[in-house]
Amino acid sequence: MSDKIQAQHLARKAMLYVRQSSAYQVSHNLESQKLQYAMQDRLHQLGWHEVEVIDEDLGRSAAGTQTRSGFERMVAEVCLGRVGAVAAREVSRFARNSREWQQLVEVCRVVDTVLIDQETVYAPRLSNDRLLLGLKGSLNEYELDLLRQRSVEARREKARRGELIITAPVGYRKTEDQRLEKDPDLRVQEAIRSVFRQFAAIGSVRQTLLWFLEHGLQLPACTPRGEIHWKRPYYGTVYQILTSPVYGGAYAYGKTESTIYYEGGEPRKRDQRKPRDQWLALIPNAHEGYVDWDEFERIQRVIHANVRLGGQAGAPKNGEALLSGLLRCRRCASKLTLHYTGNQYDALRYTCHRAWLDKGQPRCIAFGGTRVDAAVAQAVLRVVQPAAIEAAIVAREEEVHKHDEVLAALQRDLQAARYAAQRAQKQYDAADPDNRLVADELERRWNDALVRVEELESRIGQQSYASGQLPPAQPEEFTELATALESIWPHADARLKKRIVRTLIHEVVVDVDDTASEIVLVIHWKGGVHTEVRVPRRRRGQNATHTSPEAIDAVRQLARICPDLLIASVLNRNDLRTGRGNFWTQERVTSLRSHHQIPVYSSERRAAEGWMNLTEAAAFIGVSPKTLRLAVEGGDITAEHPLSNGPWIFNRNSLNTIAVTELVARTRARRGRPEIPTAQQGSLDLSTT
Incomplete structure (x- = not known):
């Protein structure tokens, strides 16, 4: 027995600290666990009869980024003077950061508790041992940093070559040569393609999600084991598919970074997305994508433009204001804001008060928006009337195509449901009928699968009937459409009208001519042409709407x-x-x-x-x-x-x-x-x- 162990140490209990850094080590490094638990024999040989094992921190890192309840409980017991010795296989098991290591050494010094590892006994009250413990703590921390640095640099070099693939996203499989290939399941492929097709037609992530929910369609998702299961889509699911470069055929790595912050004195890890120019690797055309890279880039620009930030118009919404986010003040170059007033909040008004809010200067301009919207709508209709017939035919064809796409998705779901029902039937037939505990459960699963098949067959019948009600587009049906646009426009969906306007117009520079009592609009069309439109300003007390x-x-x-x-x-x-x-x-x-x-x-x-x-x-x-x-x-x-x-x-x-x-x-x-x-x-x- 070491001469550093005194009677007062043996009179108190000893605590054995057992820890491994990750769940993988807990599951696979079993020999290390056995060696750590074997330290109980060494403590008994040193003279302790009462040995308490603390192993609740298995799978937790000691780098200082995770809360270790076992370590905290051990330090608390030492502070109360109940512990004569704390032991571990190696002292690096206690802590890999200076803060917790120095805390443990200082507490042991104050209450006269020794530290024990496989090699020796340390008495913190002795200056030489305290110096040795300090050096070991620094070396443990440095060793962890060195191992982490080597691992990170190796990963980065492999990522720069496009060879580091951790997990394959839904819709892809990882090959043996560390590349991505499309999932062989055609149902998965078509579901992901339909996300991109609907976004191309709608132009909004949320509206794409609502389209899937409206038709009751599901999207695939990956389990941690890499298995595919189908579930009701959420916004994050659709957004992840539309913004992940892997679906554009590109390899990307280093899109996020982890930062450490402290909350309530405890360290917390936060992941945040980095700008694209700070990604570690971005290699286009690395594998086959669901859309080409140019189309993927266009989708990112549309999603970015849908965010109402930095003067952008934002995504079209249900409000009746046609020029929301498109009006710019000619006097101060600020974007005009929109307000809905009136008892029914149906009277729209555009105002420019950024100079008043930011600098305390007088407000620029303000005016009612009904007449302005009507004037711009007339200008837009004059532009689109020559192509009205062609656009209507294309719209009818797209409507028919949408019905066919929903029908095809339901038929794929039906094929998968029938396979699941046949598989459930085989499992039921293979079970022992006398074992009712198993047979009843398999019978219930078979019935659920049959109900799913019946539900999908009913939905396919309804969808087929709805598709049959849409006749093919004939050009002669739309001969009078060009002249009927003005009557159709007021009853069209607000989001559709805004998308048409934003497709044609870049922005509208507006000013108020007080002398002529007119609102002066300069329309900047996407093609580079500018048009000036003057709208009489409504006087106070004058109603913009009249009964017919x-x-x-x-x-x-x-x-x-x-x-x-x-x-x-x-x-x-x-x-x-x-x-x-x-x-x-x-x-x-x-x-x-x-x-x-x-x-x-x-x-x-x-x-x-x-x-x-x-x-x-x-x-x-x-x-x-x-x-x-x-x-x-x-x-x-x-x-x-x-x-x-x-x-x-x-x-x-x-x-x-x-x-x-x-x-x-x-x-x-x-x-x-x-x-x-x-x-x-x-x-x-x-x-x-």
């Missing part, structure tokens, strides 16, 4: 025989809307009448002036409503019909004519006996009232 004259005239005529509530119902039934696109209500009809000075409905005035509907007029002259309506449509009798799906309006004076008398005489002369009395006949059609 057709609706106003209809209200003026219907007010003779209908109250406001019934007028609102008739207007809505004829698909007429207010100037802001809202449905009509009794209050809105009342407001319209008041603004245009239309008298309110009155039954007394109606009777005095002689206004009647079709049913009342027919009863007044003694014929059926249908007979009277046919006479009016034939031009024999005068009546008003302001809306096609609304009531007829007659005046008593127009019924006291010779034509009406002759109509009544002809009707009575050929009238037969009706099977159902006229009083019991009814109709729900407003046009017959």
